[in-house]
Amino acid sequence: EIVLTQSPGTLSLSPGERATLSCRASQSVSSSYLAWFQQKPGQAPRLLIFGASSRATGIPDRFSGSGSGTDFTLTISRLEPEDFAVYYCQQYGSSPLTFGGGTKVEIK
Amino acid sequence: EVQVVESGGGLVKPGGSLRLSCAASGFTFSNAWMHWVRQAPGKGLEWVGRIKSTTDGGTTEYAAPVKGRFTISRDDSKNTLYLQMNSLRTDDTAVYYCTRLVIVPAGTSYWGQGTLVTVSA
Numbered sequence: 001e002i003v004l005t006q007s008p009g010t011l012s013l014s015p016g017e018r019a020t021l022s023c024r025a026s027q028s029v030s031s032s033y034l035a036w037f038q039q040k041p042g043q044a045p046r047l048l049i050f051g052a053s054s055r056a057t058g059i060p061d062r063f064s065g066s067g068s069g070t071d072f073t074l075t076i077s078r079l080e081p082e083d084f085a086v087y088y089c090q091q092y093g094s095s096p097l098t099f100g101g102g103t104k105v106e107i108k
Numbered sequence: 109e110v111q112v113v114e115s116g117g118g119l120v121k122p123g124g125s126l127r128l129s130c131a132a133s134g135f136t137f138s139n140a141w142m143h144w145v146r147q148a149p150g151k152g153l154e155w156v157g158r159i160k161s162t163t164d165g166g167t168t169e170y171a172a173p174v175k176g177r178f179t180i181s182r183d184d185s186k187n188t189l190y191l192q193m194n195s196l197r198t199d200d201t202a203v204y205y206c207t208r209l210v211i212v213p214a215g216t217s218y219w220g221q222g223t224l225v226t227v228s229a
Binding site: 001035037039044045046047050051054055056057086088090092095096097098099100101102 | 145222
């Protein structure tokens with residue numbers, strides 16, 4: 001099983017600042033089958049990034065993904081008020097599929 | 109418009125059983141690999157299992173904590189996904205989401221609103 005470790009657990013930032021979230025895998029993620037999801041309280045997760053670096057449909061370009069192998073990053077270039085949420089990475093290249101523990105981006 | 113609607117959640121005693129349903133519309137359900145994902149109260153997301161499309165064999169895979177207790181099935185004639193949960197434990201308490209997780213190359217993902225399963229004496 002591929003274990004995904006996200007850091008930091010919580011990120012305290014102000015609107016307009018840049019957010020950098022990390023996701024490290026215990027073994028190489030097949031073909032960069034790595035996705036990022038955003039989740040707000042009481043809502044289902046929303047897909048932001050798939051294939052490590054491709055933005056999902058309708059996702060603003062302030063969200064970007066990078067990385068390969070075992071190290072992946074989600075960057076939010078300038079935080080908007082609606083971006084404060086919990087973010088999860090997820091690998092879908094090998095079974096069992098797994099999620100990281102999440103990074104909460106909160107308002108400083 | 110895509111709709112994914114889960115139902116069947118509720119309160120069940122430890123050791124009991126429950127069957128969740130997920131009604132899908134707005135996309136070709138028979139071609140879709142479908143998943144169940146759960147989220148315990150205040151915790152992160154946990155993949156439960158998936159079923160491939162019938163054309164891809166309809167096979168299932170499960171996470172270790174539920175293997176042997178949970179069964180995923182589908183009825184393509186009704187565009188419905190099921191999760192049969194047996195031998196329920198208190199740590200199965202969670203919101204259960206039905207989802208078409210990552211659709212490539214379209215770059216979309218379909219989720220229901222979730223249904224709460226509470227396992228408690």
